[in-house]
Structure formats: C-alpha cells, structure tokens
Amino acid sequence: MVVLADVSLSVGAGEVVALVGPNGAGKTTLVKVIGGLVEPTRGRVSICGIDALARPMDARSRLGVVLAEDRGLYWRLTARQNLEFFGVMSTLSAAEARDKASDSLRLVSLPDDDKLVFGYSSGMRSRLNLARALLAEPPVLVLDEPTRSLDQASKEMLWGLLRGLARDGKAILVCSHDLEGVARNCDRLAVLMGGRVQFDGVLSDIARGGETVAAMMADLSRSATSS
Amino acid sequence: MNVGRRRLRKPSAVAQVGAIARRDFRVQLTYHFDLFLQFEGVAFAVGVALFMSRLIPPERLLPYTGGYFDFALIGLIATLLAGVGLSTFTASFSDAQREGTLETLLMGPVRSTTILLGTLVLPLALATTEVAACLGIGIALGSHLEWSGVIVAIPVFALLLTSFGAIGVLSAAILVVTKRGNPLTALVTQATAVLGGAMLPVSTLPEWARIIAHVIPSFYGLNALRAALLPGGDWSEILPNAGVLAAITAVLLPLSVWCLSRALRIARVAGTLGTY
Numbered sequence: 001m002v003v004l005a006d007v008s009l010s011v012g013a014g015e016v017v018a019l020v021g022p023n024g025a026g027k028t029t030l031v032k033v034i035g036g037l038v039e040p041t042r043g044r045v046s047i048c049g050i051d052a053l054a055r056p057m058d059a060r061s062r063l064g065v066v067l068a069e070d071r072g073l074y075w076r077l078t079a080r081q082n083l084e085f086f087g088v089m090s091t092l093s094a095a096e097a098r099d100k101a102s103d104s105l106r107l108v109s110l111p112d113d114d115k116l117v118f119g120y121s122s123g124m125r126s127r128l129n130l131a132r133a134l135l136a137e138p139p140v141l142v143l144d145e146p147t148r149s150l151d152q153a154s155k156e157m158l159w160g161l162l163r164g165l166a167r168d169g170k171a172i173l174v175c176s177h178d179l180e181g182v183a184r185n186c187d188r189l190a191v192l193m194g195g196r197v198q199f200d201g202v203l204s205d206i207a208r209g210g211e212t213v214a215a216m217m218a219d220l221s222r223s224a225t226s227s
Numbered sequence: 228m229n230v231g232r233r234r235l236r237k238p239s240a241v242a243q244v245g246a247i248a249r250r251d252f253r254v255q256l257t258y259h260f261d262l263f264l265q266f267e268g269v270a271f272a273v274g275v276a277l278f279m280s281r282l283i284p285p286e287r288l289l290p291y292t293g294g295y296f297d298f299a300l301i302g303l304i305a306t307l308l309a310g311v312g313l314s315t316f317t318a319s320f321s322d323a324q325r326e327g328t329l330e331t332l333l334m335g336p337v338r339s340t341t342i343l344l345g346t347l348v349l350p351l352a353l354a355t356t357e358v359a360a361c362l363g364i365g366i367a368l369g370s371h372l373e374w375s376g377v378i379v380a381i382p383v384f385a386l387l388l389t390s391f392g393a394i395g396v397l398s399a400a401i402l403v404v405t406k407r408g409n410p411l412t413a414l415v416t417q418a419t420a421v422l423g424g425a426m427l428p429v430s431t432l433p434e435w436a437r438i439i440a441h442v443i444p445s446f447y448g449l450n451a452l453r454a455a456l457l458p459g460g461d462w463s464e465i466l467p468n469a470g471v472l473a474a475i476t477a478v479l480l481p482l483s484v485w486c487l488s489r490a491l492r493i494a495r496v497a498g499t500l501g502t503y
Contacts, residue, residue, distance in 0.1 A: 003498075037333065060334060061238065063334070067331075072328055073328070074250065081253055084246075088246035089246060091238050091336065093239070132331070
C-alpha cells in the first residue's frame with residue numbers, strides 16, 4: 001500500500017508552513033518520515049541540508065518533533081525531570097538541560113513543581129511535549145496537531161510562540177485541523193490528500209483571491225473525489 | 228528564553244547513559260513497594276537454599292565439593308544476574324513502546340547501543356546490591372565460600388551477565404518486531420535454573436539433559452564460579468569453562484546488537500516502531 005507518493009515539500013528558515021488534509025491523508029506518516037520513525041522506500045529527507053537517511057544523528061540534532069499523541073513522556077517523572085532527561089538525550093549537557101528546563105516550562109505556561117506527569121491533563125502533556133521539542137533550540141520544528149487538546153487561550157499562546165520562533169529564524173512545519181489558526185498564523189499552506197500534495201501556496205495569495213482555506217480544501221476534496 | 232540559533236554540538240553518549248540511569252532511578256523511587264519486594268525475594272531464596280541444604284547430603288553434589296548451601300548460593304547469584312540480563316532490555320523496550328517514549332527517544336540523536344547501556348545501569352546496580360545481600364545473608368547463615376576466589380569470580384560474573392544480556396537484547400529485538408510474545412526469556416531462565424546447574428548439579432540430570440546443558444552459557448559460567456568459590460577448585464577447571472563462556476559471549480553479543488538494529492530498521496520500514 002502506498003501511503004505517500006511524490007511528496008515534495010520544503011520549509012525555509014523563518015517560515016511557518018501548515019500541512020493540512022483530511023484524516024488518513026498521510027500527514028502523520030510524513031511527520032514520522034521526517035522524524036526518522038518511518039523509513040521511506042524511496043526519496044530524500046533533508047534537514048538543514050543534511051541527508052537525514054544517510055546521516056540520521058546529525059539531522060536529528062537539528063530537529064524538534066512533536067507527535068500528535070500525548071504519549072512519549074515519562075508519566076512517573078515530573079515535567080522538569082522529563083525535560084532534563086530529554087535535554088541530555090538531544091544535544092544539551094546536564095547543566096544546560098537543568099537551566100533551560102525552567103525557561104521552557106515558563107514558555108508553555110506549565111508550573112515547575114513536584115507533580116508527576118501522570119496527573120497532567122491531555123492539554124498540559126501536549127504543552128510539555130512542545131517544551132521538550134523546543135528545549136535544545138533546534139533550527140527545525142515539526143509539529144503534528146499541536147493544538148488538538150488545547151483550550152482557546154493555550155492555542156493563542158502556541159500560535160504566538162510559533163510566530164516568535166519563526167521570527168527568530170526557525171523553520172516550522174505544522175500539521176493541523178485548526179484551519180482558522182492556520183489561516184491567521186502560517187505563511188504557506190500545503191494540502192495533502194490521498195498521500196499527494198494537491199496544493200502548495202502562499203496563504204496571503206489565497207486570501208487575496210477572496211477564498212478561505214476551508215473552502216479551498218472543500219474544492220480540492222470535491223475535485224479529488226470526482227477524478 | 229533565548230530562541231535564537233544555538234551552536235550545535237555532538238551529543239555525549241556518556242552523558243546520555245547517565246541521563247537514562249538517572250531517569251530509571253527517579254522512576255524506581257516512585258515504586259517503593261517494588262524495591263522492598265526485590266530484597267524480600269532474595270532473603271526468601273537464601274532461606275529456601277538453607278532449608279534444602281539440610282535435605283541434600285554433600286555426596287549428592289559430586290563432582291563439586293562443599294555443602295549444598297554454598298552450591299545453591301552461587302546458583303542464586305547467577306540466577307539474579309540472569310534475571311537482570313534477560314529481562315532488563317525486553318522490559319525496557321516493551322515499556323517504551325507502550326508509553327510512546329521509544330519513538331520520542333529515537334527521534335533524537337541517540338544510538339540504540341547507548342539506550343541499551345543506559346538501561347542496564349540501574350538494574351545492574353540493584354542486582355549488585357542484591358548479590359551483596361545474598362552473600363551477606365549467606366555468611367550470617369553459615370556459608371563456607373572460599374573468599375580468596377572472589378577476585379577470580381568477578382570477571383566470570385561479568386561474562387555471565389554479558390552473555391545473559393546478549394540473550395536479553397535478542398529477546399528485545401524479537402519484541403520490537405512481534406510486539407508481544409517473548410520466547411527467549413522464560414526459556415533461558417528455566418534452562419539456567421534447571422539444566423544449567425544453578426540449583427542442581429548437572430551430574431544428577433538424565434543423560435539427554437546433560438547434553439543440552441552444554442549449550443547453555445550458564446553451565447560454563449557456573450562451573451567456573453564454583454571452581455573459584457567452592458573449596459578444592461583450581462585453575463584447570465576455571466580457565467576452560469571461562470574460555471568457553473567468553474567465546475559464546477563474543478559471538479552472542481555482536482549478533483544480538485546487530486539483530487536489534489535490524490529489528491529497529493524493520494519496524495521503521497513497516498512504520499510500527501510505536502505500535503504495541
């Protein structure tokens with residue numbers, strides 16, 4: 001079964017690119033291919049010019065990924081202990097990880113206390129996963145459904161944070177069903193349907209044409225079904 | 228937080244091993260009762276060995292010298308090490324797959340060998356404490372081990388642990404692909420206890436079982452350990468047995484690490500790394 005075919009997508013430094021598409025379009029698979037969790041049968045993944053399949057360690061040092069599930073954390077540890085651990089597992093020293101853990105927690109509005117992640121809500125775990133991905137300050141961020149479990153205020157906080165990171169030169173790819181948030185905060189939009197990129201364009205051009213992202217996706221979906 | 232570009236440096240494998248050990252220690256601290264049960268289990272096993280020593284006369288242990296209590300104490304220590312080597316990696320990979328942390332870890336710049344080494348630190352430290360407890364209780368209950376042989380026994384213990392660890396890594400490799408079902412751990416643990424000579428002299432087994440014993444690494448490890456720690460043992464028994472164990476380990480260890488890296492590759496191609 002082919003999950004992704006002929007997908008060609010690039011994200012430049014300082015850019016927030018949204019990857020949208022219906023359920024089962026292949027967005028999560030693409031995120032996992034970029035993160036090195038799924039090996040493609042052919043093709044190339046390049047992170048900061050490094051071939052991620054040939055030099056996975058170098059590529060992963062430059063990449064922060066947040067997967068859609070709120071798993072991937074140690075529930076019997078505190079948020080700080082999780083960050084200290086994952087910091088060292090990326091490129092930080094133990095002392096750096098300790099120092100940066102406080103800033104990261106503040107950045108995603110999580111308390112620096114003794115509460116185990118076990119007792120966190122789904123939204124809090126999502127924010128902690130984001131803090132984990134940001135901790136080592138990788139130049140490339142890939143986020144799968146980062147707003148899924150978040151309340152409105154947390155969504156605003158997240159989009160604002162991503163805009164700030166892009167201004168600082170990060171390349172950011174966001175998979176999201178939050179079309180309103182995408183339209184307001186992303187620079188470019190790629191639409192994935194049936195494992196293929198059906199559209200890749202600048203969001204302001206879509207808005208200038210008087211169309212909304214939702215309407216455009218509906219059109220794409222209709223034409224994909226009829227063909 | 229300064230989100231500007233930070234100069235990237237190579238991750239340190241030593242620091243990563245330390246971080247994994249610290250993580251495991253912190254997690255273990257949240258399970259107080261589990262720690263208590265581990266040490267309670269050691270005390271119980273030593274007590275059973277003492278009771279059995281009253282039922283089994285020394286002449287049944289031939290060709291080994293000394294009493295059954297000393298014989299079984301060495302077997303118990305080997306079984307403790309077998310438990311660490313065989314179950315640490317399977318439990319760790321299985322938990323990590325279930326929690327989703329295997330995916331999080333493997334998205335970072337960390338090698339599978341670093342994960343293996345780090346995962347071993349806490350269980351090894353706990354097992355060392357258990358071995359010390361086992362020996363301490365043994366001495367208190369009247370063990371007559373040859374303490375001069377301890378220096379010789381330590382590298383044999385290390386070899387034994389490494390050989391069990393290699394089988395444990397093979398088990399973990401199978402689990403990464405099959406997700407459930409662990410054919411090796413139970414089989415090797417039972418084979419070690421019964422056929423490998425941990426709790427009974429192999430000479431008391433039927434002939435077919437004695438033949439099978441020769442393919443179990445612990446058979447050689449236990450022979451070397453008993454030659455070092457029981458009265459009357461000498462180098463002519465220690466060296467050949469330790470040599471065979473070293474040869475088996477030298478084949479098993481790289482093979483198991485290769486199998487694990489193949490298993491991770493298979494799971495990556497199939498996209499099943501995080502499924503369980």
